[in-house]
Structures are given as C-alpha cells and as structure tokens.
Amino acid sequence: MTPPPTTWSEHESKRLLAQHGVAVAAERLVASGDEAGAAADELGYPVVAKLCGRAIAHKTERGLVRLALGDRSAVEAAAADLLAAAEPDDGDVGVLIAEMVSGRRELIVGVAIDEQFGPSLMLGIGGIFAEALADVTFRLLPISESDAMSMIDDLTTQALLGVFRGEVAVDRRAVATALLAVASAAGAVEGLESIDVNPLIVVDGRPVAVDALVVTR
Amino acid sequence: MTRDLSPLFDPAGVVVAGASTHPGKFGFVALHNILASGYEGRVFATNLEGEPVLGVDTVASIDEIPSGAADLVFVCTPGGAVPEVLRQAAGRGIRAAFVTSAGYREAGDKGRAAEDQLVVLGEELGMVIAGPNGQGVVSTPSRLCAQIVAPYPPAGSIGVVSQSGNLVSSFLNLSRVAGVGVSRAISAGNAAMLDVSEYLSWYGDDAETSVALAYVEGMSDGRAFAERVAAVTAVKPVVLLKGGATSGGQQAAASHTGSLATDDKVFDGAMRQAGAIRAHSVDEAFEAAATMASQPLPRGPRVAVVTTAGGWGVLTADALAGTDLELIDLPDDLRASIGELVPPRWSRANPIDLAGGETRDTVPEVLSLVASHDTVDAVIFLGIGIQSNQARLLREGPFYPDHGIERIAGYHERQDQRYARAAVEVSETTRKPVLVATELAVADPANPGPATLRASGRLCYPSAQRAVTALAHAWDHTRRNGPRSERGPT
Known part of the structure; x- marks a missing residue:
C-alpha cells in the first residue's frame, strides 16, 4: 500500500529548494x-x-x-x-x-509525476492568471542546461520576459538556474509526489521563490 | 531491445496465409497488392481448398512451402487459426509475421488474453510479429505492398509508422500526389509485440530512410518512447502527429503543477526534449517530413523570399514573423547584383519582389545569386506556373494555335520548367533548401511548374504559408539536434 502523502511546511519546502540553489526570500x-x-x-x-x-x-x-x-x-x-x-x-x-519581495512579474515552477512520463518539470507564467493562461512547458527529469534554456523559449508570453513596465528584462540564465535547482531538489527527495514553487517573483530580472510546497509519499 | 525487422521489411519471399478467391476478401486483396506492385521475391499463398488465386498455385498449409523460401507470412486467416499458422511458418524458416486478423485487444478480455499469447508465441518461435489488427506493411526498396488497402507509394526516403492504419494510407496518398516518396510504411495495429517506438528505432538505423514520420495516440511507457525517439533524432529527423491531443490533465491533482500537467503539455515537452518535430495536421506532418526528405536541411534561420509579385511576398513575410525563421535585411552587395539584372521598379528589399520586370533568364539568375549568398540559409520562391497558366488558357481558347499562340504557349511552359529545374539545381549546388510555392500545385497539378518539381522528387507547396511552416520545422530540427543530423537526401 502506498503511504498517504506528506505535505511539507512552507519553511521546510523552501529550505530544501534553497539548499539546491533556488533563490528564496x-x-x-x-x-x-x-x-x-x-x-x-x-x-x-x-x-x-x-x-x-x-x-x-x-x-x-x-x-x-x-x-x-x-x-x-x-x-x-x-x-x-x-x-x-x-x-x-x-x-x-x-x-x-x-x-517582502515585490515585482510585477511572477513565474511558476513545479514538478509532477506524470502517469506516462514520470517526473516532469514545469515552467510557466505565474500570478493570478496562471491557470487561465496555462502558458506552461514541461521537460522530463533529469534536464540539461540547454533543456532549461529551451523551456524559457517555449513560453508563449515572451513579451512578459523582456523589458516590462519599467522593470528590466528577465535574466534567462537566472531562470535556467532556478529550473536546474528545482530539478536537483526533485532528484534528491525520496518518494517525491510534487513540488510547487509558486510564485517566483521577478526582482531586478531574477526569480525569487516566495512560496513553495513539497509533497512526498 | 531493438529487434531485427529486416525480414518484415525486406523479405526474400512472402506467404499470404488465408488467400481467398473472393475479390472482396482481405486474403484476395493482400495477394493482389503484393503481385500488382511488382514485388520481386517469391510469393506463396495458402488456401484451405488449395484453389489457385490470381494465378498463384496455393497450398493447403504452410508446411508445404519449401523451407527457407520465405521470410514473411502475411496472415489473413481468422484469429483462431493464427497460432497454428505461426508455428508452421516458423517451421519453414519464416522469421516475421504481419497479422491483419482482428478480435484481439480491441475486442475485450478474451481478445486481450489471445494477444498476450501471440506475443509469448512469437518470442518462443523467435519471430517478429507486427499487428494484430493492422493493415499491412509497405517497403519500396523491396517493391513490397503487403497491405489490405491502397495505395502503393512512389519510392523515397520517408519512413512511416502509425498506430492507426488509415493514417498510413493518408500519408501514402499524400506521397503519391506530392511526388515525394516513401521508404517503409507500417500500420502497427494493436502493437502487441512491436510498438511505434520500435519501428522508429529501426528506421533510425535504416539506410533507406532519411526521415521518420509517425502518427501516435497513446503509449504504454512514455519515458521509454521519449528515449527511443531521442536516439533517432540524433541521426535523422522524426516528425510526429499525435491524436487525442485535447484530453484533460490530472483533474484531481492537488498541486498547481499537476493541474497544469495536461497529457498534451507533458507529451509536447517530452518530444521537444527528445528533438522531435511535432505537427498538428496530416498535411503539416507530411509536408514537414517531405521537406526534410527532399531538401538539404537549413543550417540557419535566415530566409530570403524571391517573388514575381508583391502580395505573395508580403504574406510570406507575415508568415515568417510567426516562426523562429528570420527574414533577413537584403545585403548591399546582393541588392547591387540583383539591380543589374532587373528594371529599377523591383523592391530592392527582402522579399525580393521582381515586380514583373524579369526577362528570359532573370529568375534562374536571381535564385542562384540569392541562394549562393553567405547570409542566406534558405530561399522561398513564389511565382512559378503563372506563365503556364496563361499558356493553358491560350491553348484552350478559340484562337489556338494561330496568331503566334502556339509558339508563345510553348515558351511560357518551358520557362516554368526552367524555373522549377533552377530551384532544384541551385538548392543542390548550394546545399541550401529552396522551397517553391504556388496554389497551382493543387489548382492545376499538370501545370509544368509544379509538375516539373514533382518529377524531381520535391514538393511544390500549395501556399507560401505552408512552405514557411515546413521550413520552420526543418530549422527546428537542426537547431535542436545539431549538425549530427544535418544530412540531406542521398
């Protein structure tokens, strides 16, 4: 029998992500x-x-x-x-x-275990419209650095990643670093069910995780 | 495990098990299609009554066929007889079977058990089994058309595999009309032993195949599928069309990521990662594959558009803007060289609109100048067939052949033939893709422009938009998979 899922606290979740290199508030x-x-x-x-x-x-x-x-x-x-x-x-x-981290743009990064494809990493446009827009892209874990860079290219709403309403362009390398860090965290956890890093707020072009949730079994 | 599928695709001899004298039965049609398409190996057939079918003397049982004379048994018998047929076939040295018989997994629990037994039997006999419940296998290097449906395609280098037999027929029909040929094609049927990814792996190693084209719906192990696709894209392009792309995600998922992880989004990401090209319609899939099978692969995104009229060029520029391709600024030296060939009313920019100022040799010369320029990775040419279209009206009108009409009609037609040949020659010389588009490809396939391209084994695109889409896919392939897979047609 599969054990019931364990939801990590926000603090534990972020500590794990920070250990693997995610910038956390x-x-x-x-x-x-x-x-x-x-x-x-x-x-x-x-x-x-x-x-x-x-x-x-x-x-x-x-x-x-x-x-x-x-x-x-x-x-x-x-x-x-x-x-x-x-x-x-x-x-x-x-x-x-x-x-208190503030910025106009939010990203969402997460890991889900797909029935067909197994552990899959997601990058998407975050914020209140995240699920309505569903501007997201996936790669199977593990990922390479070029996979991470190409995920950023996959997003439809590229205009949001450029210079935006007085904020500098999103630093794509920093986003790729966050993706690789979340992928690394996913690989390190036993019985991973899901990771949500939602949102990552873009501050001075770089994504900072302000909330996260890890679920394991 | 990758099995040796050569007895399936290149058999030295074929046995049709369950051949019928009734022209409406699969057992008749299969034998007919094998004989009619010019298969050069030995052909045998079994028929319970031992009656001759289509001039082939049948035998009552495979036991009566000389040992080692055939590699493939094409099974059209009822499902109940299949295990015995396979045992006898193995006894005669036959190493591959295509099972068309139905009543397996698609027919419920009992059929599922029979299908599982079929796989066990195949492993035990050391035989590769395609199907069951499939339409057949086509292999132009062996002139083999072992299928219960039409058509037989022209020879070429596209390897087709489909989870749905009808989609094989769709791709083969498009191959016939486009003139871009096929190496192998197979309907996986229920894919009991051999699934789509296994055929793709074999196509990856197959010297006759330069591009793989697959239709898939579901898969039992997505990760294994992705790994196999990635191994193929390292050596040649893989184009995928997926059905069931709109099915929902993990509705019950508690996490945001889970609720956004629809089947299609994860499949899409996995295939991008594996370096495959994903198309969204039958036409788009075929044209992407046909482009990569018949043109050199683009080494970069920089496109020049050559057109004889303004509107087409504008729309092509619009279409390019929606892709990763780049409409380059016309380099000064190229502007100067083109300026020497045409009157000053031409666009002097990219799209290179000749504005009707071309004379006898202008189009071939401009195509050559543009394609040869080192800032250009690919050329799209619009305006072929216009002259022949007028020639057709001249020929069909009441004044033909007088008033000099016969001579000018012939000139117009030769010009379009020259343009088509020039596009092919320039592409071969420069090793760059040169795509030619006109609606005349479908509006009047006999027009000498499109017809000459077709005869050269290259696609004439029905619109500039579709040429752009196909070229964007080809560039996406090289961009993602790098120079290892940069080989043009042989």
Missing part, C-alpha cells in the same frame, strides 16, 4: 509575537507574516497571510493573530516572517 520561523518582532527587525521592513505548518496548504484562502507589515508592533500583532487563528487540525504551527 529571506525568512525566519518563529513561535511568538516577540520572536516575530525580533525577526522582522533583523530582516528589515516591510515583511510578510504567514502561518506555517505541515497541514497548511491554502494560506491565502484562509486569510493566513499578512502582507506589507511596516513596523515591529504591526508584526507582533499579526503574528499573535495568526497563531490564534490556528485550528486543532493544523497541527504544529509557527509563524514565518519573510522579507
């Missing part, structure tokens, strides 16, 4: 409002606070994400709120304090 996992304030002071304002635990997958829908917290008291209050909002089913939880 700086963050601290804390257990109280006080610690949250200290973490935010260290990271610099503004920050984001999110409830973080293995069983928490749909943070936004449950209102468990607080954006653009500008000072220590706002951070402490948000952290206390989030901890109070945790439900018994959420299991062990903490609060993730992360630097």
